Amino acid sequence: MLAKEFKLKSSEAIKATMKQGQRSRGPFLSVFFQPKSEGNFQAAVVLGKKVAGTAVRRNRIRRLIFAALADRLKAQEAKLFGNMVVLVASIPTDEKLLTPELEKCLKELSLA
Secondary structure (H helix, E strand, O other): OOOHHHEOOOHHHHHHHHHHOEEEEOOOEEEEEEEOOOOOEEEEEEOOOOOOOOHHHHHHHHHHHHHHHHHHHHHOOOOOOEEEEEEEOOOOOOHHHHHHHHHHHHHHOOOO
């Protein structure tokens, strides 16, 4: 799980990252990344009610994506600075397919 200090909470920062950041799109999700010169890496997962109806399912998907990002941070030797927003557009029948999709988007953004 991603530590609390690495979670992006501010709606203004999320909107700014989505508007000004680099973007990579896949069939199930889009990843926005806005590099910063200093500070911590922070991430947010945006997932609406229309995509996953129940709060239980939305939270399970958030935990899955945050866990994949935490593993990526541990594996990465170079420090990553910036804000990231993962926008989930649709959910595959097997939710675990979101992790390889996230990895593919990170590679497109040259973050992997």
